[in-house]
Amino acid sequence: MHSGSKDDLTTKARIRQAAVDCFAREGFSVSVRAISEHAGVSPGLIIHHFGSKARLRGECDAHVRRFIAGIKTETVEGFSGTSMLQQLAEVEQYASVLGYVVRSLQSGGALAADLFELTVEDVERFLAVGEEAGTIAPSRAPAARARYLTSSSLGSLMLHTTLHHPGHTPDFRRVVQEWIAEYMFPALESYTEPVFTDRTLLDTCTPREGGTGDTGGGAGAGTG
Amino acid sequence: MHSGSKDDLTTKARIRQAAVDCFAREGFSVSVRAISEHAGVSPGLIIHHFGSKARLRGECDAHVRRFIAGIKTETVEGFSGTSMLQQLAEVEQYASVLGYVVRSLQSGGALAADLFELTVEDVERFLAVGEEAGTIAPSRAPAARARYLTSSSLGSLMLHTTLHHPGHTPDFRRVVQEWIAEYMFPALESYTEPVFTDRTLLDTCTPREGGTGDTGGGAGAGTG
DNA sequence: CAGCAAGCTGAACACGCGTTTAGCGTATTG
DNA sequence: CAATACGCTAAACGCGTGTTCAGCTTGCTG
Known part of the structure; x- marks a missing residue:
């Protein structure tokens, strides 16, 4: 053996x-x-x-988990989720791992939740570094913001995959390239020049803890 | 008969x-x-x-399609995708339709693409109305922005569903409530107070076209 | 009433699935 | 060399699936 x-x-x-x-x-x-x-x-x-x-x-699952952990320690710390995805998409050998991650996020399960939390932490750290450097604006709820940005990014990538590549997907590098090509600019624009000119909406939403104060399932979106 | x-x-x-x-x-x-x-x-x-x-x-599929079309014409025009989802989530009878929509987006297929395009149009119209009213900032690529906002919102909802409610999901109204409770504030904040303080990133990305402009594989950067 | 079509059922069929089992070939080992 | 163990395969098993079929009700119709 x-x-x-x-x-x-x-x-x-x-x-x-x-x-x-x-x-x-x-x-x-x-x-x-x-x-x-x-x-x-x-x-x-x-x-x-x-x-x-x-x-x-x-x-x-364990193999992919180890693989991604390896990549992360291999590269410099402080990477955003998207950058990691891009890096995954560039190297041919990584394509199947990237595809596996997306499939995992589509199906749920332990690995998906694990990777999501991992990415949230990365994004939060990345944002904190940027904030210190002055390129990222501070937030009233940094953890919730990192969570939201991660969720919307990964979710968007998932949705793009299911919509434009139903069934079996041969080449995930191309999927990511398409996704970046389509959404990079509007995303950058929306997060640089504020979409809402009126602050009323934001002020209406109580900013105390990151949630709307609803008693619903304890998502624990607040401080992490 | x-x-x-x-x-x-x-x-x-x-x-x-x-x-x-x-x-x-x-x-x-x-x-x-x-x-x-x-x-x-x-x-x-x-x-x-x-x-x-x-x-x-x-x-x-056809039934759900008709159902949603009925809701849309029934209510006032100019609804954002999220609002429609909220409305769907509130009424008990709509719960199964909402669940069907999410499942459809998870699995891809004709209805999913159809509903996505439909929502993109709604969002774009909604944004245009807001822009005229002065509450929404103009964009250099309105169509792409509407597409991005729709994709990130629906994608985030999908991801939330698969991560926190694997397997069969009994009550989609609660899922949407959780989702709103978790992401409403950070989303509002990110779109009101710009996340990026530096315009360099945006200016690097060429804003040439309005539709799904392929800006090519630009330099990697933050999660939106 | 007789007849016929339609709604509807329970049992069966064909198929693909994950898994099991019996056995083959080969290499290590006492 | 004989024995044991292991990598590996081909065939089959049990099960759940979508679908079919023969036949039973039921109600309309000539």
């Missing part, structure tokens, strides 16, 4: 890679048989190595 | 309504048997009336 993570040429690692590719391209409902065909093995071998499709998914 | 579309108490209409409910709550992968159980009929009857599950889905 070669115990997986040492060789990258192990059959088990090859299966995992094929699974990440297939999950990214076709979504998590892709069949075990399709993955096995992509990996050049029999369907039974996948179960033999991973126990079940769910556990295979779990190991893929 | 009651000839379908006249009575709303027709079995066929009841099946359609049950299908909309199930699709909204459990997603489009819900089984025909589950729908039939919810409607109090046999699975075969669904096929007998609609031919196939795909055609049932098609009729549900």
Whole structure:
């Protein structure tokens, strides 16, 4: 037994890679048989190595999680979520990982929530750095702002993917490029020249804690 | 034979309504048997009336499409997408339709693209009205801005749904309430007090065109 | 009333799915 | 060399799916 993570040429690692590719391209409902065909093995071998499709998914999640954590520590700290996505999109090898992330965000689950929280933290740190440098305006609720910006950005990317690339998506680098090309300017404009000229709307919304004070589910949007 | 579309108490209409409910709550992968159980009929009857599950889905799409069009003409013109969603969320009967819309946006397809374009038009009109009234600042690319605002809003709502309510979602009104409670203030703030204090980023991005201008892969930057 | 069409059902069919199982080939090992 | 263990495959199993089919009611119609 070669115990997986040492060789990258192990059959088990090859299966995992094929699974990440297939999950990214076709979504998590892709069949075990399709993955096995992509990996050049029999369907039974996948179960033999991973126990079940769910556990295979779990190991893929962990792999992607480690992969992204590796990228983050590799590069300089203080990266925005979008920049990370761009970086992911540029390198060919990263394409499947990026696709996997988007699929994960589309389907929910533990990895999705994990990555979202991770990105929120990054964005918050990035904004704080910018604020100190003077390029980013301070906010009355920095944590909530970082959360909102992350949610709208990732959500927009998700929506763009589902709308313009239904079914299996062959090339996620192109998707991200399209997305940037379409939304970069209006986003930059909206966050540089304020959309609302009237402050009434903002002042109406009580700025005490970041929420509207509704008792609804404790989203905990306030201070992080 | 009651000839379908006249009575709303027709079995066929009841099946359609049950299908909309199930699709909204459990997603489009819900089984025909589950729908039939919810409607109090046999699975075969669904096929007998609609031919196939795909055609049932098609009729549900059309029904929701008509429903939303009805709401829009019913209310005053010039509604933002968010307001429409809010309105949808408030009335109990609309809950399943709202859920259906979100599911549709999650899965892609013709209805999703249709509704998205429809909302973009609404938002653009809404912004134009506000601009004329002086509450909304003019944009160098109004169409692109409306598109961006729509995409980020709907995308954020989608992401919130998938992250915080995986699997079947019983009450979409609450989801929207949570979403508003969490993101209303930071969104308002970000669009009233500019996030970027430096105009350099915006000026770097060439503002040449109004539509979906491809500004190409510009330099990476902040999350909006 | 007889007959026929339509609403409707319960059982069955064909298929794809994840998973199991029996067995093959091969390499390490006592 | 014989034995054991492991990587691996082909075939099959059980299940859930969308769909079909034969037949039962029911109500309109000539």
